[in-house]
Amino acid sequence: MTTERDSSPYVQVENLVARYGNRTILDGVSCSARRGEITVILGGSGSGKTTLLRHIVGLLTPAAGRVLIDGRDIHRASEEEQEAILRNVGMSFQGGALFNSMTLEENIALPIIEHAHANRETAYTLARMKLALVGLERAAQSLPAEISGGMKKRAAVARALALDPGLLLFDELSAGLDPVTARELDELVLRLKAQFDVAILVVTHELSSIQMIADRAIMLHAGKVLAAGTLDEVRSMDHPHVRAFFDRRPRSTVVQHGLLDALLVDGGDHGENPA
Amino acid sequence: MLTNNHISGALALAPLREQVLKRAEPGSRVVVNLSGVQKLSGLDAAALLRLVIEGKEKGIEVRFSGLSAEARQAFTGLDASLLEHAATPTESLSPIEEVGEQTLDLLATARRLLEMIGEITYWFFIAPWHGKGVKWERTGEQIVKIGLDGVPIVSFLSFLIGAVLALNAASQLRQFGASIYIANLVGVSMTREMAPLLTAIIAAGRSGSAITAELGTMVVSEEIDAMRTMALSPGRFLLLPRVLALLCAVPCLTVLSNLAGIFGGYWVGVIVLGLGSRNYLQQTSQALLISDLVTGMVKSTMFALLIGLVSCYRGFYVHGGAEGVGTNTTASVVTSIVLCILADAVFTTIFFYFD
Numbered sequence: 035m036t037t038e039r040d041s042s043p044y045v046q047v048e049n050l051v052a053r054y055g056n057r058t059i060l061d062g063v064s065c066s067a068r069r070g071e072i073t074v075i076l077g078g079s080g081s082g083k084t085t086l087l088r089h090i091v092g093l094l095t096p097a098a099g100r101v102l103i104d105g106r107d108i109h110r111a112s113e114e115e116q117e118a119i120l121r122n123v124g125m126s127f128q129g130g131a132l133f134n135s136m137t138l139e140e141n142i143a144l145p146i147i148e149h150a151h152a153n154r155e156t157a158y159t160l161a162r163m164k165l166a167l168v169g170l171e172r173a174a175q176s177l178p179a180e181i182s183g184g185m186k187k188r189a190a191v192a193r194a195l196a197l198d199p200g201l202l203l204f205d206e207l208s209a210g211l212d213p214v215t216a217r218e219l220d221e222l223v224l225r226l227k228a229q230f231d232v233a234i235l236v237v238t239h240e241l242s243s244i245q246m247i248a249d250r251a252i253m254l255h256a257g258k259v260l261a262a263g264t265l266d267e268v269r270s271m272d273h274p275h276v277r278a279f280f281d282r283r284p285r286s287t288v289v290q291h292g293l294l295d296a297l298l299v300d301g302g303d304h305g306e307n308p309a
Numbered sequence: 310m311l312t313n314n315h316i317s318g319a320l321a322l323a324p325l326r327e328q329v330l331k332r333a334e335p336g337s338r339v340v341v342n343l344s345g346v347q348k349l350s351g352l353d354a355a356a357l358l359r360l361v362i363e364g365k366e367k368g369i370e371v372r373f374s375g376l377s378a379e380a381r382q383a384f385t386g387l388d389a390s391l392l393e394h395a396a397t398p399t400e401s402l403s404p405i406e407e408v409g410e411q412t413l414d415l416l417a418t419a420r421r422l423l424e425m426i427g428e429i430t431y432w433f434f435i436a437p438w439h440g441k442g443v444k445w446e447r448t449g450e451q452i453v454k455i456g457l458d459g460v461p462i463v464s465f466l467s468f469l470i471g472a473v474l475a476l477n478a479a480s481q482l483r484q485f486g487a488s489i490y491i492a493n494l495v496g497v498s499m500t501r502e503m504a505p506l507l508t509a510i511i512a513a514g515r516s517g518s519a520i521t522a523e524l525g526t527m528v529v530s531e532e533i534d535a536m537r538t539m540a541l542s543p544g545r546f547l548l549l550p551r552v553l554a555l556l557c558a559v560p561c562l563t564v565l566s567n568l569a570g571i572f573g574g575y576w577v578g579v580i581v582l583g584l585g586s587r588n589y590l591q592q593t594s595q596a597l598l599i600s601d602l603v604t605g606m607v608k609s610t611m612f613a614l615l616i617g618l619v620s621c622y623r624g625f626y627v628h629g630g631a632e633g634v635g636t637n638t639t640a641s642v643v644t645s646i647v648l649c650i651l652a653d654a655v656f657t658t659i660f661f662y663f664d
């Protein structure tokens with residue numbers, strides 16, 4: 035049982051094509067994530083990381099390709115099947131996306147009441163347990179507006195855990211936070227991996243957090259998967275964009291120069307080798 | 310074409326922006342010669358990119374020439390998305406394409422609206438049979454918010470309107486010694502027309518706008534998406550309770566408005582004009598027909614539905630972040646009021662011919 039589960043990925047994205055209008059954002063992306071592993075999605079801003087996550091959870095419908103979660107195609111599932119799939123998925127959004135009109139415990143109790151058909155008391159007890167898991171038991175009665183950015187992210191993680199899902203997706207969990215808070219969140223993700231049997235997909239571009247948490251990495255660039263594999267494999271690749279990312283040369287100057295050229299009529303006075 | 314407007318030394322961005330955006334024709338191309346500029350700060354570079362983007366919105370293609378290697382660095386330090394946004398070519402549409410585009414927009418709006426109506430209908434009529442009942446608790450909260458909180462303003466304004474109707478009528482009717490007919494006029498105009506419309510306008514302004522703003526904010530902060538990923542349908546949890554609450558609260562407020570308006574007329578008739586209190590009330594009850602009351606209630610229900618659909622739609626399809634919430638909220642109120650008055654006109658015309 036365990037071995038079978040380990041060998042087949044929990045999430046499988048196959049040749050996903052994503053478009054907004056006639057702009058193609060993802061052009062044949064394939065990737066996967068396994069239980070018990072943290073898979074990190076890398077890529078510059080605007081490379082389509084969020085778009086990929088939104089397709090995985092069925093918020094967007096792919097132009098082509100498919101997404102299998104635990105072997106079931108989320109985009110072709112019936113309404114009930116989709117609900118069953120989603121009950122097994124927890125996602126935290128870039129900005130937290132907590133329900134602003136509800137306290138933290140209400141935020142987490144809501145999905146529990148609706149899906150686990152628990153009574154209010156049980157649901158709130160469970161909600162407080164999830165909050166304790168992320169170190170927020172004292173803020174259970176706070177409204178999202180009353181807590182800090184780092185706490186919001188943690189509360190969003192707690193809500194993603196509400197139904198004990200098999201798949202967790204975290205969009206830019208540690209982005210825009212101070213280093214200490216960011217580190218706490220990384221530690222939290224590692225703890226979740228150790229405690230639960232989940233597949234975890236994390237979008238990030240913080241090098242320190244990649245180094246700390248990633249088992250596998252997928253790098254998106256220009257709509258394609260530029261690199262995929264274990265962290266060490268990806269890290270040691272020679273591709274200039276991968277190198278630019280890991281060696282942290284001024285952020286993808288190659289791309290920037292290319293874009294800038296489109297705005298020049300005479301090609302400008304090229305500094306021969308854009309460093 | 311404004312080529313070679315040489316800029317020397319420090320970059321004077323404000324005049325440049327003025328010159329480009331105000332003077333250049335849409336559809337033209339402006340080349341800004343930067344060869345005189347040695348050093349460019351990151352801020353200047355960002356402003357130049359913004360100029361390109363602003364130009365793009367107006368159909369002006371802004372390009373640069375003579376960029377020195379040094380000045381170039383200022384651009385590459387910027388956020389890639391800004392540069393990307395500036396560098397993607399404008400898809401300028403021919404007039405025919407534009408008409409086509411607008412038709413498609415209209416079709417898309419119609420489709421989304423129908424989808425929304427379908428969803429609300431589903432959650433009300435069908436889902437309860439599959440164990441997914443209506444969220445009465447949430448609906449109740451909304452009824453309180455829309456109905457109870459609307460009581461003071463609806464009664465106050467209706468009272469005033471009733472009184473004003475009575476005063477206006479008095480100046481005419483007094484000449485014929487028919488002052489008592491004020492009761493008829495106030496009663497019938499309030500119940501058939503003024504109360505439903507006044508209540509609808511207040512509901513659109515107070516509650517419709519609140520609904521749009523609230524839903525819009527939830528869209529912008531990704532709360533709606535978060536709900537969907539938890540397999541909680543926004544149709545069931547957000548839309549249906551609001552529409553139901555309006556359908557319940559607005560007709561109730563209309564009843565209140567009727568009473569307050571008639572009381573306004575009574576107050577003018579009895580206190581100001583000295584008509585007998587018993588007389589006035591008797592006259593009112595004689596004047597009012599059940600059909601007047603029913604007509605008013607039917608209208609009011611129709612208005613509630615319109616306000617509910619418009620405000621939910623506007624909230625749900627917000628574009629452009631927090632700013633979009635603002636514009637959509639205004640649009641929600643205006644659209645609701647316009648549609649209510651239009652519907653009122655159509656409805657009244659139909660009743661005029663078939664009554």
Ligand SMILES: Nc1ncnc2c1ncn2[C@@H]1O[C@H](COP(=O)(O)OP(=O)(O)O)[C@@H](O)[C@H]1O
Pocket residue numbers: 054059077078079080081082083084085086
């Ligand atoms: N709703 C949308 N409509 C149109 N374009 C979008 C939308 N959302 C994102 N995009 C565009 O798609 C690209 C990828 O966006 P996103 O997936 O958010 O990138 P990332 O999360 O990697 O920063 C960006 O260029 C962005 O402008």
Ligand SMILES: [Mg+2]
Pocket residue numbers: 083084085128205206
């Ligand atoms: Mg993103």
